[in-house]
Amino acid sequence: MKIQKEIIDFEEGKSFKLFSPSLKNCFFWHYHPEIELVYVEACNGIRHVGKNISDFKDSDLLLIGSNVPHLNFDYRIQTECRQLVLQMRENFLQELIFPVPEFDSIKKLLERSYLGLSFSGETKAKVVEKLHDIRDKNSFDSFMGLVEILQILAHSNEVKELNNEDTRIKWFLNDKIRMGTIYDYIHENYDKNPNVNVIAENVNLSTPAFCRYFKKQTNMTFTDFVNNYRINQAKLLLLQNSCVTEVCFQVGFESLSYFNKLFKKYIGETPSAFKKKHLSKVEG
Structure with missing residues (x-):
């Protein structure tokens, strides 16, 4: 039951991975240095990101920052549940976003992702559509699709901060x-x-x-x-x-x-x- 550090493997030549995990009966309270975008679809479920514990209905789209502890979103959901999880390499922000001035809004988005960000409305619908779309693209097109997704999130007003303080792992371990x-x-x-x-x-x-x-x-x-x-x-x-x-x-x-x-x-x-x-x- 103790908090675990998840070790994430990436394909060579890929800056991110996109997959559909299923851990329904596993309590996986974990963290990792990679920034994560999660879409979960279920009648209802519980989100636990940092210190925030709240429920969601129908679906949820969350951006979770580096080293923020979170519970798998399908934990104990007994009805049908679908997930899409996108994880970005640990150096994604520093090496790919920081040096490019045109990515300034994305940089700010990723920098505040440590609060845990939940997106709704049109933003959620557009991003989910693009997540499905980039699954079938080649490496370059899927990367450009990811940049588009981050740009949509960066300029969205349909966002809720789940935490109001820093809840990264250094705060949580004890x-x-x-x-x-x-x-x-x-x-x-x-x-x-x-x-x-x-x-x-x-x-x-x-x-x-x-x-x-x-x-x-x-x-x-x-x-x-x-x-x-x-x-x-x-x-x-x-x-x-x-x-x-x-x-x-x-x-x-x-x-x-x-x-x-x-x-x-x-x-x-x-x-x-x-x-x-x-x-x-x-x-x-």
Whole structure:
């Protein structure tokens, strides 16, 4: 469960690699010096980049800076999930971007990628189309396509910074290693009654110290995080056409009215409305 340094191999003569990983049942909390662009497509999932832990719906496009710890984006996703990952060589910024004045906007983009950048809207649609396109190009054309992608991202206003501070590995090595244990405990117990005292003991902290640690790492209380996790699991079950009442108890809630209230708070609509809307799209 400890944080790992990923060693990335590149083809000779290539400045980047583009591939589709699948690590669904593996908790791969890792970092690497290479800057990474990730597109993930799923009903919903959890993004964990630096200190940010949040969920996404339908798809997400992220630019992750050098040595920023992140979790694989398909972790524990039980429905269909597709990914495209583009990784740039460690010297990409220094040797290919820095010396060229015309790449100044791209340079600024890559320099702030250590915050973790999530792109949406037209930007995401254009970039995903180009990512698919460059997969079938020769080396030179695919490289020029990458430059185009970075230029689109550099000039986009449809971007959200996931972190507001430096979360590169030097900050994390002595701190975030407990998160793997916490994640697995929540996943194994969210449908029962996760006990903050038990997980605190598992990571060798007192309960008050654990609560402070968890709030600092996630910007959520342990209870809020568990409820958010339950709601995300509920969404997956509802998309499988499960009954709302059954789903409520399956994900660990003891009160249907509280489940409905919390679901609407997190998702903006009731479980019934969510199910009806999304299943009608599938049937249509």
